[in-house]
Amino acid sequence: MNYLFWAHVIFWAALFIYVYNLTRKNENLRREIDALKSSLSNTKEEKIIWQKQEIK
């Protein structure tokens, strides 16, 4: 019975740690993508403002 218990503890712990790491990585990457996208859109807006100023 002891062996059965430990087999399941190891199985569920390993699965939980792996899935937790995947989810955390996933969230971090999503945040990085959002940050990059907003930084890119800011840069584009700045470029448009500069171009308008140059035309004037």
Place this chain on the structure above:
Amino acid sequence: MKLLMCLTFVGMIASLYAAFIYAPTEAVMGPIQRIFYFHMGTVWVATLAFIIVFISSIQYLRKESRFWDILALSSAEVGVLFITLTIITGSIWAKPVWGTWWTWDPQLTTTFILWILYIVYLILRSSAGSDTKKARYAAVFGIIAFLDLPLVYASARLMRGISPVVFGDRGGGIAPEMMVALLVTLVAFTFLFFLILRERIDIENMKDEIAKLKIEEAL
């Protein structure tokens, strides 16, 4: 994705019920035999994962599409996790039944070789990064590594060993309730595999997107 999550959750609960309550206690081994259901689940997922690595590696060599490369890498990682769990749960089962944690039985030996081969594949593929030439080498290795998988199954049937054969003419013989519990577990583990695989593929896709955005930002 939400449907897959629900199916996995319900499936895992059902498999726990089937393994611990529905299936009868085995007469000779006693309660320790209940490891069998989850052990077979991990074996099934690892097999499925390595078949996907094999097919994806061939497709990558043919089409050089990043999709197949990502699928092979993601599937191999999940496969290594589950083959590791196969070896651990198998060892825990073997100790009270065979009196030893490990023996160099043909099936155990070929499984151990399979485990090493896919760890090497992961190291090769990770070191390749975005280098397509190295990725192609990794794909070739993924195809060669797969050749060991039929050996794992054949070794229990063709060579003299102590590993039991569940499916086939020599083996089986388990109670119908045990077979139902096993099938429920296999279905649940299949859902679990595809859920984890999907999550792992998403990570690689997002890494690619970040790389593209960084290039765009630099320009």
